[in-house]
Amino acid sequence: xxxxxxxxxxxxxxxxxxxxxxxxxxxxxxxxxxxxxxxxxxxxxxxxxxxxxxxxxxxxxxxxxxxxxxxxxxxxxxxxxxxxxxxxxxxxxxxxxxxxxxxxxxxxxxxxxxxxxxxxxxxxxxxxxxxxxxxxxxxxxxxxxxxxxxxxxxxxxxxxxxxxxxxxxxxxxxxxxxxxxxxxxxxxxxxxxxxxxxxxxxxxxxxxxxxxxxxxxxxxxxxxxxxxxxxxxxxxxxxxxxxxxxxxxxxxxxxxxxxxxxx
Numbered sequence: 001x002x003x004x005x006x007x008x009x010x011x012x013x014x015x016x017x018x019x020x021x022x023x024x025x026x027x028x029x030x031x032x033x034x035x036x037x038x039x040x041x042x043x044x045x046x047x048x049x050x051x052x053x054x055x056x057x058x059x060x061x062x063x064x065x066x067x068x069x070x071x072x073x074x075x076x077x078x079x080x081x082x083x084x085x086x087x088x089x090x091x092x093x094x095x096x097x098x099x100x101x102x103x104x105x106x107x108x109x110x111x112x113x114x115x116x117x118x119x120x121x122x123x124x125x126x127x128x129x130x131x132x133x134x135x136x137x138x139x140x141x142x143x144x145x146x147x148x149x150x151x152x153x154x155x156x157x158x159x160x161x162x163x164x165x166x167x168x169x170x171x172x173x174x175x176x177x178x179x180x181x182x183x184x185x186x187x188x189x190x191x192x193x194x195x196x197x198x199x200x201x202x203x204x205x206x207x208x209x210x211x212x213x214x215x216x217x218x219x220x221x222x223x224x225x226x227x228x229x230x231x232x233x234x235x236x237x238x239x240x241x242x243x244x245x246x247x248x249x250x251x252x253x254x255x256x257x258x259x260x261x262x263x
Contacts, residue, residue, distance in 0.1 A: 012049035012203035021057025049203035054107035063114025107195035118148035
């Protein structure tokens with residue numbers, strides 16, 4: 001059987017491709033497990049500076065594999081054990097993406113629905129091509145997209161998130177850009193290339209600075225303002241004492257290109 005997840009590395013950027021195109025890359029238990037394992041390996045791989053996540057074929061990700069979930073209804077417990085496993089594994093994957101120590105970019109090349117929308121919203125950045133569509137359609141099939149709501153509510157304004165969750169209606173790439181769900185919209189077929197180029201630019205920066213900065217950014221979210229500033233000030237002091245800023249500031253003052261130390 002073909003792998004449900006592909007990994008390709010180039011120039012410090014790892015690209016993970018959800019590889020179930022016939023199922024619109026739905027998140028089966030096998031795909032969720034593969035994602036969890038891949039993210040753990042990438043986090044430990046010092047050669048990788050940024051990660052791009054995309055989908056094979058015409059869709060990014062259609063959410064959970066509803067056929068797999070439906071089959072479990074025939075179990076003696078009516079599917080409870082499998083449902084709990086699927087939700088727990090999905091939550092673990094989404095948290096791994098959101099808390100990943102390196103920058104993550106979603107390249108949305110088609111539909112991103114339910115947990116697929118959740119995956120795009122969990123990434124640090126998102127590039128969508130003009131055919132991309134997003135929705136949290138649970139209410140249309142007797143569910144509320146409660147778990148996708150966690151990521152969505154952290155990516156877009158409250159009212160925009162609630163409208164998507166209450167109506168289950170699809171929004172296009174332009175609307176996703178307006179509400180902040182994606183960073184930019186590019187011509188059809190260009191999402192992966194644009195995401196790769198952005199990831200390469202990020203990967204060219206000192207990894208210790210970017211990764212330390214991402215950790216600081218995640219810590220300050222939701223903290224009271226005095227605590228956020230106190231922690232951010234400590235980060236700035238430590239980075240000022242580090243070799244990267246010594247070289248970077250020196251290069252700026254000398255009007256030359258910096259030669260970054262090896263991380």
